[in-house]
Amino acid sequence: MKFISGIQKINWLKIMKFSGTQLIMALAFAGMSYARPGEAQVNMQQRVNLNMHHATIASVLHRLEKLTDVKFVYSLNRVPVTQRVDIDVTNARLDSILAEVLIKNGIGYEVVSNRIVLTPGIAPQMAPITGITIRPDLHVQLQDVEVRGRVTDENGNPLAGVTIQVKGTNIGTTTDNQGAYVIHPLSGNDTLVFSFIGYERQEIPIAGRTTINVQLHSTAMGLNQIVVVGYGTQKKADLTGAISIINSSNIRDIPVGNASYIMQGKAAGVAITEQTGAPGDYIAVRIRGVGTINNNDPLYIIDGVPTTNGIKDISPDDIESINILKDAASAAIYGARASNGVVIITTKHGEAGKTEISIDGYTGIQARGHLIKMANTKEYVNAFNIAAKADGREQIPLSMLDTLPNVNWLKEILKPTLIGNTHFSIRGGNKKTQYIVSASYFKQDGLIINSSYERFNTLTGLTSNPSKLITIGTNLNLSYSKTKQVGSSGDGYGAGNPGASVVRYALFRVPATPVYNSQGEFVDLPNPPNFFGDGYNPVGFAKSFNRSFNDYAVLGNAYIELHPFNRLTFRTDFGTNLDLNFYRQFFPTWGIDRHINSPNSLAESVSNEFSYNWTNTLTYKFNITNSSNLKIILGSEAIKDDIKTISASRTTFVDQSPAFQYLDNGLANQLNGGNESHWGLFSFFGRVEYNYKYKFLVNFNMRRDGSSRLSPKNQWGNFYSGSAAWRLDQENFIKKVKQISLLKLRFSLGQLGNQDIGNYPYASLISGGFYYPFGGTPTEGYTITSKGNPNVKWETSTQTDIGLDAGFLTISSN
Template identity: 45%
Template sequence: MKTLYKGLVLILLIFTFNLSAFSQTITGKIIDEEGLELPGVSIYLEGTTIGTTSDVFGAYTLIINEGEVAGDSLTIVYSFISFSSQELRIPMNPDMIITHDIVLLEEVEMLQEVVVIGYGVQKKSDVTGAISTIKPQEITSLPVTSIDQVMQGRAAGVQVSQTTGAPGEGIKVRIRGLGTINNNDPLYIIDGVPTKDVTGILNSEDIESMTILKDAASAAIYGARAGNGVIIIETKKGQAGKTRFSFNTYAGIQTHGRLTPMCNTDQYIELYNEAAQADGNHEPIPDDIRPQLSNTNWLDEIFRPAVMQNYQLTISGGDEKSRFLIGGGYQSQQGIILNSDYERLNFRTSISTELAEWVNVGSNLTFSYSNRDIIGASGDGYGGNGGSVIRYAFFRTPPVPVYESNGEYSDLPMFEGYDRAKLNTWFGDGYNPVGLANKYDWTAKTYRLFGNFFADFKITEGLKFRSDFGVNMALIDEKRFNENWGTDDRINSPNSMTKGIGQAFTWNWTNTLNYVKTFNEKHNTSFLLGVEAIKNNFHEQIGSDRDFADQSANLRYLGNGLSLYKGADENQTGWSLLSGFARANYNYKYKYIIEGVIRTDGSSRFTPENRWGVFYSGSIGWSMHNENFLQNANWLSQLKPRLSIGQTGNQEIGLYNYASIIGPGYNYPLGGYPNNGYTVTSF
């Protein structure tokens, strides 16, 4: 009976997916003043995360779909390191492809800017590794909920994506594709504190600079954690002068793009009856049932206009001795699918004080709270999330109403004068996606403290010592109640509940000695020595219950279920890393540059026999534009061939892969009776 229904669904999907969708396309080529193609230029729509990059021939194509923008004009931004950014304002015209070539102009003064690198800073003109930088003015006003979203379309070789697009969901960032096995997320360094998860830590308004280390030459200083690239973020600090007040806000409405056109009831009956007639084994839908049928567009029913808003207040100031910044804000984002929402409160402080001419101390701390309402995203519910709301919207047929006459959500089709078997064959037995979405009671609350305490010591001229202690603490509170509902209580039978609390704490202690010296005004040198210790601990407790006699929201707590089989589980894990590293940099008259890095890491994730690894990099560069024979080449602003080699690693494997793990819940037949016990679950 279900065969014909499934075949009909396939026919409908094939029919609907062949319809074209609206989009605006802008294409062209990007060159410099001499007509040379510029690959890797960031092209993005101002105020959004929609963007792309130019290819090796300088060509680009930017596609903007309906619903992603509002208004009758578009502002396209072209940005590339060492070049002045340009803007292109064009009218919205979906009926034609707009072709526009761009000539970017170089900014020589930008080459003297200082960029943040691993455990230090460096002049942009002296960089010999592959890096990208993102300026704060490019990202301050972006309507994003996570700081990793600001990189989309703004850095060559960096891809940013989301699995479902739900508010507050983690972001996938890939630097130059997949670099390793297992975890491919980059390492983030925020004010010297490392993390693999930046969700909910900062706002885009908090960022002073963002540097992306893309090759081994630039990232090897981070050793066993740099296999997928490194993203270094410096936050805004207080400045000397009058106290400044800054208030930033935005609000807007998000809507879905063009949806797949769905059949109405008449079209569905026509297609079904044609298929039934061709099949010869199924009864067609009779005409006398039509007065009882609805005409539901299930995609329209599950989507909504979603309000998003952000309010941030910052107070900063200080004098030559002490500086401060205090900020806080509120951010909320509704999902475009029912019952998917996200909100976050944040508070940030940055304080620095010069205790003496030779010592400066301070801290940068961020406190945040987020609350996320989750709905199922996996198509068939694999992994226990109940199934995708969108999947069931595609499966649900238009004759079935959203609500029954009593106001309850409809489930299996019920029409007078027809038995259930026939109705299920004609109209399907998939879940009601509106009821499925609204009955999800699945929330994840996260409380987070992130930041560092530091002390800088000026020992002698050019010699500095820095001690930096970082903390990354998170408390995760997740609760899910699976309500029993539907025809004959067939969905989530019996009802059940899971409640989990996890505590994660990571600290890092980094000590560096930095020496900078110029000899005879020709030989410029810098040396870095450092040691670093990192330790992580994670502890979680999970409880479960089922058979709740009363499903009222105020009674959904562990212990209220009638089942005798109440679950309880507890886990504790941890890892640590101990490292030493060094870097030496030399340039002669700012023409010939050579740099070398070495780092050794000892990670508890590996066996004692293979716990330590050595990582290195070497790079050279030749600033040819500084040579005497090119001094009169006014047409040339910078010419720097460079060559590098290096090695990075990836410690993101299982915590105890080298050990045999035992687990409970296994039966041993002894004396003719099963006895519960433990067994080895992994080798």
């Protein structure tokens, strides 16, 4: 039988066990460590070559096990084997090595059979070369303990490969093909730890027993895992659609600032793309590529609240699970908003039991990767002169070379920066009420100077069961974020573009121009420009950039669940999402040789988006026969969204210091603007789930949406999907193959819609700012700027999906 750390089966093992009193007596009377050979079968005089520096005692012992036939047994909790030692010996006896490594560090040892058992708590001593010192006759009855048993799953099937370890020691074993095991702990009072991937870990005290049989229960990662799907839940094994599941265990310890990054590399068919890589910048999430001809962002459902961009406002530390609905069978129940897939996010919630307080955080340094190799000043001068000679232009005098600086502009604008996160949470409760309160702060400085992103989040959740008939709950996430941007991509053109790229200027700027002049001012125009160009100083450009976004967000819901009788559940849910955005950009005039951004200017805007949803579902489950059952979900949903925006700008600020950067101080070009938009959606939906012997599974989804964005004659649209699956692993011819834990063939066909085609495209748009001549005098008026199309309908996509889900032992794929 195999043991952990190379320890083999011991037929009889006698281990010295000290009580506290005996240990004190040993110290008082002996005053030194001990190690006696006893009735040793270990050759303590065998010789070894060993060279290890700043190594832990545990690693030294492990190396000795490789070099000799000796096996070491010790308690990890009692013996300080994490101490570090240096040892460099040639042809040295084993007992002298143990004296140097163990006894000098306060660790004794007892030779028992062909094992060396380490004992703790002896005062460090200068040991003689033999490694054996004198001690009083301190004899305690040695124990001979053997524990046997069998490990099974919930259905009584044997589990092979389960790890059993004596808690706090390096003693362990694994179960054989019949689930049986034998282990020799240090004493009958030790604790055995049983662990197996996909099953809950169990710690069982031996309590003097010699036979311990254990039944392990599958964890949430197994086939019995409850998965959140559209307006309900299903067992993972019963899914008929394409759904990727990311659990809290996959999320833990991922140092990311945006929750979108959690999906990167963890869900098949999901692509995460950064637009610029700048902190807080837009992140594109694409599920199975581009799904529509319009907006391709997925629909996010966060604690039951539909949102298009709310994922940026929640802390990754507060997420319990992410389920990604990728095909029509899974997403069609969301109808007109699901053509790009659906991402369902569930935040953490309170749990009954002891109050749990958690504080964690991290900090790190970000650094740029490999940069494009830029020409130095000498290389630039040589290349310029070769081209100038060929063109018949003036060449750079080589006598200037020694007076010119050598600047790598990419390195000047890209600097190592800090990233850090701190998270605090407290949760607990009892059987009737559970709660959670958490707060987190994330800060990331950009690699480009003067850029950064920071976010503060709070999460509160409360669930209460005042009676068996009712459940009440609420979740509320508050967030504040600030983004400081510097233009880092493109040429600065296009709506929403922060400006020309500082990286572009760094690539164009020649190395022969310094960053600062002798007065500490930014050198603007290269001198002479006919030799060194006329591009902006990238460092001055970045540090003069003053563009920021301040976002305040509220996302939450409150719900009531009623259970009037067995198998019937009614739930009503009200959710809201408020997003306030304050944009501000000041363009200061800078430069000593020319006035860049002249006149200076200030632009500000405030946008307010408020949406709410009211969702009602009725769920009923019943058994048709003993081998088949049916689940029916019916529901309705109302969604309203309002957006308001106000903007203003001014130029010519006499004093451009921060204390005077207010719109009222601008003297010219006073511009103002504002707009509003509103839309609503009302829907009916339903789902039927049928399974026969948990072997044949069939799902049918339907949704009927009515949108205010379309003309009255085209407002309503219907979206259907159907799916089926065959659990091959439930067939007798597959059940015999123990290595297969899941084998499911599935098929789905359905339609998805997209209502993000603009507001009211059926109506013509009238705008002002146009002039008409009346009697030779221009008169301002309105005109049609966009011709409406009353025949515009829903954008609809039809999808077909065929898949095979397979699980081998504890590893699954789809």
